[in-house]
Amino acid sequence: MSEPDQLLNLPHLPRRVAAAREGAGLTQAQLSQKLGFKDRQTLAAIESDQRRVSVPELMEIMKATGRDMEFFTDPFRIVGEGGFSYRASGTSEIEVEQFEGQAGKWLALWRYLAEKRGDAPGVLRPRLAINERSTFEEAQKAGEQVAAELKLGKVPADKLAEAVEQKFKILVLYADMPKGVSGAAVQLTSGDSILINRNEPPWRQTFDLAHELFHVLTWDAMPPERVDRDNPTSYKAKRVEQLADNFAGALLMPSRELKRHWAARPETLSPNDWLSETSGTFGVSVQALYWRMVALRLLAKDEVDVSTLKSPVHELTKSPAAFSRRYLEHVAWGIEKGEVSVRRMLDLLGVSLAALRTLSQIHNVPLNVGL
Numbered sequence: 001m002s003e004p005d006q007l008l009n010l011p012h013l014p015r016r017v018a019a020a021r022e023g024a025g026l027t028q029a030q031l032s033q034k035l036g037f038k039d040r041q042t043l044a045a046i047e048s049d050q051r052r053v054s055v056p057e058l059m060e061i062m063k064a065t066g067r068d069m070e071f072f073t074d075p076f077r078i079v080g081e082g083g084f085s086y087r088a089s090g091t092s093e094i095e096v097e098q099f100e101g102q103a104g105k106w107l108a109l110w111r112y113l114a115e116k117r118g119d120a121p122g123v124l125r126p127r128l129a130i131n132e133r134s135t136f137e138e139a140q141k142a143g144e145q146v147a148a149e150l151k152l153g154k155v156p157a158d159k160l161a162e163a164v165e166q167k168f169k170i171l172v173l174y175a176d177m178p179k180g181v182s183g184a185a186v187q188l189t190s191g192d193s194i195l196i197n198r199n200e201p202p203w204r205q206t207f208d209l210a211h212e213l214f215h216v217l218t219w220d221a222m223p224p225e226r227v228d229r230d231n232p233t234s235y236k237a238k239r240v241e242q243l244a245d246n247f248a249g250a251l252l253m254p255s256r257e258l259k260r261h262w263a264a265r266p267e268t269l270s271p272n273d274w275l276s277e278t279s280g281t282f283g284v285s286v287q288a289l290y291w292r293m294v295a296l297r298l299l300a301k302d303e304v305d306v307s308t309l310k311s312p313v314h315e316l317t318k319s320p321a322a323f324s325r326r327y328l329e330h331v332a333w334g335i336e337k338g339e340v341s342v343r344r345m346l347d348l349l350g351v352s353l354a355a356l357r358t359l360s361q362i363h364n365v366p367l368n369v370g371l
Helices: 013-023 027-036 041-047 053-064 069-073 093-117 138-149 160-168 200-218 235-252 255-263 271-282 286-295 325-336 344-351 353-362
Strands: 081-090 171-175 181-187 195-197
Touching: 013 041, 013 053, 027 041, 027 053, 041 235, 053 235, 053 344, 081 093, 081 200, 093 171, 093 181, 093 195, 093 325, 093 344, 160 171, 160 200, 160 271, 181 200, 181 325, 195 200, 200 235, 235 255, 255 271, 255 286, 271 286, 286 353, 325 344, 344 353
Parallel strands: 171 195
Antiparallel strands: 081 181, 181 195
16 A cells, blocks of 8 residues: 555545546446456445545556546546536537536536635535425425525515525526526535526526526435426426426415415406516516416416417516626635636636626626736
8 A cells, every 4th residue: 555645635536536437437346456456345445435545546547547637636627426407408418518517617616715715505405395296286385485485575586596595505607508508406515506597588597597496405305307308208307397397486476476466457457468567577487477377276277378478578688697796706705815826717717807807897796817
């Protein structure tokens, strides 16, 4: 065995060794043989973080798995941990993989800076007591309870993103995502995240945020599909997505407020026009509002022709700025404290210096950068 001073103390190394082995298509026994271990228990101990790796051993692991040093040592990567789940339609796996590589840098940077700043999420994570056997009514009740817990008020859409970050410590990032990908839920050992496509219509962004929040809060009981297509083929996947939609609808459209708006409508206002007007009030699509009204039995399922419903066009609404204020605050802190160089920061964020300065102004975060 190597000398003690040659042992590596890297927090993410065990998971990366396992990921490198699996990526190379090797079993623990096969890699152990290549490394000259007597049995696979030694490698199992390394991958379970019960034994550290020596420098010579890491060199042999690199050789056996075809990975470079940065794969194992770069703190600004997400490797072999957690998982991503995307809401996507018509997007190729290659596009998803490419975006995930960039998103992984954002999240790894966040993890690194949060740990350095002492702002890393605790070991306790909020979870919903919902599983695939739960009813739609139970999912709706959970949505309303979460809205109340977060104190979202009469129009939850207005406060949801900020409340999720502050109360649940879930990072919410708005990003330029591939066409067809509207959002993603991310579960990592270092903290959960939600990514939203900033170029989608506002009502779609809001609903996706609530939908992905459901996945984050139920991940352990119902791990979502890696890619959530519009029409899931398996019963289980379809059931999970239906529960998520019921949760999201109830969270964004509290029953008490909807009933109040419905009771106060003018008699001359048709259901179609009421749906159009009220959907804008709650920041949701007309279709989402319609199905919520049906669930509350305020509208009959055949009372409105869904095919005629059109959500308002938000042509003049600007897309939200990339990332978030909270994220930019950590970036500014990291630069100020010298935790990450400006050049490295720009590479990880995938932006230019001018773009970073613009983002800091939009998010109202003081930033002193220069090359």
